[in-house]
Amino acid sequence: MRDVFRSDLAQLAGTLVAMAGEVRHALRQATRALLTADQVLAENVLADDEGINAMYRSVEESVYELLARQSPVAGDLRAIITSLHIATDIERMGDLAEHIAKTSLRRKPEIAVPAELHEIFTEMGKVADRMAKKVVSVLAERDATLGAELEKDDDEMDALERKLFKALFESEWQHGIEAAVDTALLARFYERYADHAVNAGKQVVYLVTGAPLGE
Amino acid sequence: MRDVFRSDLAQLAGTLVAMAGEVRHALRQATRALLTADQVLAENVLADDEGINAMYRSVEESVYELLARQSPVAGDLRAIITSLHIATDIERMGDLAEHIAKTSLRRKPEIAVPAELHEIFTEMGKVADRMAKKVVSVLAERDATLGAELEKDDDEMDALERKLFKALFESEWQHGIEAAVDTALLARFYERYADHAVNAGKQVVYLVTGAPLGE
Numbered sequence: 001m002r003d004v005f006r007s008d009l010a011q012l013a014g015t016l017v018a019m020a021g022e023v024r025h026a027l028r029q030a031t032r033a034l035l036t037a038d039q040v041l042a043e044n045v046l047a048d049d050e051g052i053n054a055m056y057r058s059v060e061e062s063v064y065e066l067l068a069r070q071s072p073v074a075g076d077l078r079a080i081i082t083s084l085h086i087a088t089d090i091e092r093m094g095d096l097a098e099h100i101a102k103t104s105l106r107r108k109p110e111i112a113v114p115a116e117l118h119e120i121f122t123e124m125g126k127v128a129d130r131m132a133k134k135v136v137s138v139l140a141e142r143d144a145t146l147g148a149e150l151e152k153d154d155d156e157m158d159a160l161e162r163k164l165f166k167a168l169f170e171s172e173w174q175h176g177i178e179a180a181v182d183t184a185l186l187a188r189f190y191e192r193y194a195d196h197a198v199n200a201g202k203q204v205v206y207l208v209t210g211a212p213l214g215e
Numbered sequence: 216m217r218d219v220f221r222s223d224l225a226q227l228a229g230t231l232v233a234m235a236g237e238v239r240h241a242l243r244q245a246t247r248a249l250l251t252a253d254q255v256l257a258e259n260v261l262a263d264d265e266g267i268n269a270m271y272r273s274v275e276e277s278v279y280e281l282l283a284r285q286s287p288v289a290g291d292l293r294a295i296i297t298s299l300h301i302a303t304d305i306e307r308m309g310d311l312a313e314h315i316a317k318t319s320l321r322r323k324p325e326i327a328v329p330a331e332l333h334e335i336f337t338e339m340g341k342v343a344d345r346m347a348k349k350v351v352s353v354l355a356e357r358d359a360t361l362g363a364e365l366e367k368d369d370d371e372m373d374a375l376e377r378k379l380f381k382a383l384f385e386s387e388w389q390h391g392i393e394a395a396v397d398t399a400l401l402a403r404f405y406e407r408y409a410d411h412a413v414n415a416g417k418q419v420v421y422l423v424t425g426a427p428l429g430e
Contacts, residue, residue: 064292071286178384181383
């Protein structure tokens with residue numbers, strides 16, 4: 001019974017690792033689609049999100065099954081409920097990649113982001129990618145030190161967002177209201193993606209160390 | 216044992232009702248603070264969000280306790296896990312009210328929203344308030360018909376958001392980039408608040424009827 005439980009729990013963890021890999025891929029594709037107005041790539045992101053949502057549902061089903069079948073307590077119970085929280089964060093990261101892809105599609109054949117801001121968005125994409133990669137690692141290796149690294153990456157993302165808003169508000173903006181609004185919303189999507197990566201990381205740290213999550 | 220479980224579950228449901236009442240109050244205050252640049256009101260929203268977060272944590276603790284102590288299966292298990300999902304949605308509604316209040320504080324003593332858009336934001340506030348009220352009712356009375364009503368309200372919110380974006384993009388915008396960006400982000404906060412209200416409602420419907428949630 002115990003061995004079955006361990007094996008089921010490992011399978012659940014494997015699904016989370018795969019899901020995190022998928023939302024990492026989604027954000028990479030979404031950023032490329034955004035900066036090149038690549039319609040096919042953007043549509044891939046939308047199609048792939050269905051798969052991510054299906055993975056979420058499979059996590060939820062496993063959680064119900066494990067709880068009903070095994071009546072876990074203490075650490076085992078915590079591991080299961082935490083998996084559900086992590087899946088929620090990762091699923092949301094997928095949605096945010098999808099929002100980026102949708103913005104790119106809505107504005108095609110134009111590139112939604114003005115050329116002088118491509119560098120900042122490229123950076124935001126890189127930081128987000130690094131964070132998603134750490135979420136994969138922290139899930140696969142249960143390495144709590146990556147939790148702290150994710151917080152630092154998130155500070156970097158916040159700094160990039162501030163830089164972007166500064167460019168929006170303090171320069172002579174020549175690209176009209178729609179591009180300004182899209183730029184601001186896109187920045188928020190990257191920033192939220194990063195927040196959910198931090199949350200997912202914190203949940204793993206909580207699982208490994210029992211350290212409280214804070215706000 | 217069974218009676219204790221019923222009573223614990225009822226207490227959990229009571230906390231959700233109270234939480235929903237709090238985030239309804241938060242959004243009402245945030246909308247008023249936004250449209251009058253009322254600093255005290257906005258700061259109240261920020262302070263009250265601590266209480267909402269504490270309620271979320273108490274829901275999560277109760278969920279752990281109920282799962283560990285009672286090892287529920289089937290409908291009881293579903294009721295508990297669903298409570299956790301609902302609490303997550305409601306907590307997030309509180310965060311969004313807080314975002315609105317923060318925007319108002321950042322722009323004070325100016326009113327963040329241009330006068331000609333106050334009517335749309337007043338409407339968004341009203342629709343959001345009506346939705347939060349229905350979330351309270353659906354939780355308190357387990358009335359599945361309110362789920363469908365929430366979907367209709369959400370359509371109304373989406374229409375208001377489109378109207379707002381139209382005003383932003385198609386009129387001769389005279390208020391500068393910062394006001395345009397704040398307006399767009401604020402619209403998104405209301406729209407997300409409504410989405411989470413729909414989600415919370417759907418979860419209750421699922422609990423009452425067993426109907427699938429869809430996407």
